[in-house]
Amino acid sequence: MKKLFVSRALPDSVMAALAEHFDVTCRDATRPMGVDECRAALADHDVVLPTLGDAFTADAFTGDIRAKGLANFGVGFNHIDVDAARAVGLVVTNTPGAVTDATADTAMTLILMAARRAGEGERMVRAGDWHGWHPVQMLGMHVSGKTVGIIGMGRIGQAIAKRCTAGFGMKVVFWNRSDKSIDGADQLASVADVCTQADVVVTALAATAETRHIIDAEALSAMQPHAILVNIARGDVVDEAALIEALQSGAIGGAGLDVYEREPTVPDALKALENVVLLPHLGTAALEVREDMGRMALENAVAIAEGRTPPNPV
Missing domain, CATH: 3.40.50.720 (NAD(P)-binding Rossmann-like Domain)
Incomplete structure (x- = not known):
């Protein structure tokens, strides 16, 4: 089973669905990931599911990289250096529409x-x-x-x-x-x-x-x-x-x-x-919306893991 890294816990129904397709590792923390954490996740997992604030800067895409892509949870992806990700062969996706x-x-x-x-x-x-x-x-x-x-x-x-x-x-x-x-x-x-x-x-x-x-x-x-x-x-x-x-x-x-x-x-x-x-960044803070975002991120993650073109590349 492919390994998926989730940067912060998602709604229970989404986490259960992810576990049906991946060997899932999820951080306990709710703060954003630092560069070192991002680099480690890319080195040890097939797909990474990041979200707002995670520090996927250019420095994160150095060293050994096992991952094939980032299935971002959210429509915004300014926390990801997409050009740097693509330069090392990674696919980046997001979750438009659901939000x-x-x-x-x-x-x-x-x-x-x-x-x-x-x-x-x-x-x-x-x-x-x-x-x-x-x-x-x-x-x-x-x-x-x-x-x-x-x-x-x-x-x-x-x-x-x-x-x-x-x-x-x-x-x-x-x-x-x-x-x-x-x-x-x-x-x-x-x-x-x-x-x-x-x-x-x-x-x-x-x-x-x-x-x-x-x-x-x-x-x-x-x-x-x-x-x-x-x-x-x-x-x-x-x-x-x-x-x-x-x-x-x-x-x-x-x-x-x-x-x-x-x-x-x-x-x-x-x-x-x-x-x-x-307001404390409440934009999509409704359970059904976050569940929709999670399902969209899952579809993208599965496609990345299987080497297919994902539904929502950025």
Whole structure:
């Protein structure tokens, strides 16, 4: 039986399914793997199933390598140096599709929480500082009918657009790296153009060298003073220092974040702000979604082990 290394435990049903096909080794830890651990896993196993944050940098792909590929658990794979993996003959896969709706739902959660000041209100109640309803208490932004600007119009971006238009009657503008025709949405020429027009800006694109800090000080300065930034992509697509400055100065109205530039570190300056909603990377955190992701990763792992082209190569 082929040997599979799992970097962090997956739902029980997924672990049981993996064990039907592989001799499985799974780490007890929940923290990401370091480079030395990654290198050892590649040397001793036929397939490795990594996930967010595992340090598969170029240095991991040195020395003896037994593995034939990496069946990543998750759609994002910026923790893997794909070019370095391919250079030593490894296949890399991911789990697209399974995460789309759950991630889009998280975007909507953050849009509504940030716009309606829900995090701030919950803190008020818990602290015993709420003394009853009155007409001008905690007035937020009414989302219905506003303009949402989506940065990256792939599967997740389109799912967000659908929710915004069908559920809230929002106008959709977007920026995408390639031309794309989306019914009911207008593609704009630049990220700055989207930021200028939108009441809510949502990042929904892959983290690459080209997209790092695509939301920078210039993009933030183009946003309207009442506008909200939501990030459900990866932390480093937003210049976190520039965002903190924009929030502190009131240059933008607020933010909703599920991801951070140096996870799991969240700057104290962000935690001190009332006009930002902070979630612990909950994007796909629903059992059935994680089970779907696991089954997709299993299909990829089996194909890699058998020397077939996997369903979801990156």
